[in-house]
Amino acid sequence: GENVEQHPSTLSVQEGDSAVIKCTYSDSASNYFPWYKQELGKGPQLIIDIRSNVGEKKDQRIAVTLNKTAKHFSLHITETQPEDSAVYFCAAIKSGYALNFGKGTSLLVTP
Amino acid sequence: DTAVSQTPKYLVTQMGNDKSIKCEQNLGHDTMYWYKQDSKKFLKIMFSYNNKELIINETVPNRFSPKSPDKAHLNLHINSLELGDSAVYFCASSQSSANPLHFGNGTRLTVT
Numbered sequence: 001g002e003n004v005e006q007h008p009s010t011l012s013v014q015e016g017d018s019a020v021i022k023c024t025y026s027d028s029a030s031n032y033f034p035w036y037k038q039e040l041g042k043g044p045q046l047i048i049d050i051r052s053n054v055g056e057k058k059d060q061r062i063a064v065t066l067n068k069t070a071k072h073f074s075l076h077i078t079e080t081q082p083e084d085s086a087v088y089f090c091a092a093i094k095s096g097y098a099l100n101f102g103k104g105t106s107l108l109v110t111p
Numbered sequence: 112d113t114a115v116s117q118t119p120k121y122l123v124t125q126m127g128n129d130k131s132i133k134c135e136q137n138l139g140h141d142t143m144y145w146y147k148q149d150s151k152k153f154l155k156i157m158f159s160y161n162n163k164e165l166i167i168n169e170t171v172p173n174r175f176s177p178k179s180p181d182k183a184h185l186n187l188h189i190n191s192l193e194l195g196d197s198a199v200y201f202c203a204s205s206q207s208s209a210n211p212l213h214f215g216n217g218t219r220l221t222v223t
Binding site for chain 1: 144152203216
């Protein structure tokens, strides 16, 4: 099955700095790559996603890049704010299967 | 309106008991899932149903039995609970695979 590796497991940045989280996947047939944010006591919420026919996608302060050849994708958060502090998960899937998640990155943004 | 709602939010029970967690989605999605999140926050797929039919059944003990009475509901019944079953269980739904998942807020199960 699909194996998703995520790094780093913890990340601490100062408010206003950028944060980057990286993931790799094993199955070249994977075609959908979402990113989720999980706040304490809540379920994961989708923040951005990208499909395999696109190399980059941006939504305000959040961007995702995908390198299909290298089988890795990254989340970029610019101008971080304290409310960005949460656990972030990458995931990968191919059609007909279920999402496989990375092990999560705990992001702390300090004022 | 809550899109994916699961009950109860907290469940504390003793080893050997049987318990159920209920999940309902009002998004009109065809596919529903159960995920288990362990103490290290790792999210692992347990089951997936599409339009009331089981399509994914990962290596989960037979003590766990999902039931989907209709495509808006997916319940999870657990027999003979063990200490290792303690975790947060998340229900989710999506229009189909390879589409965004919408998660409930989880059920924290504690087995003593």
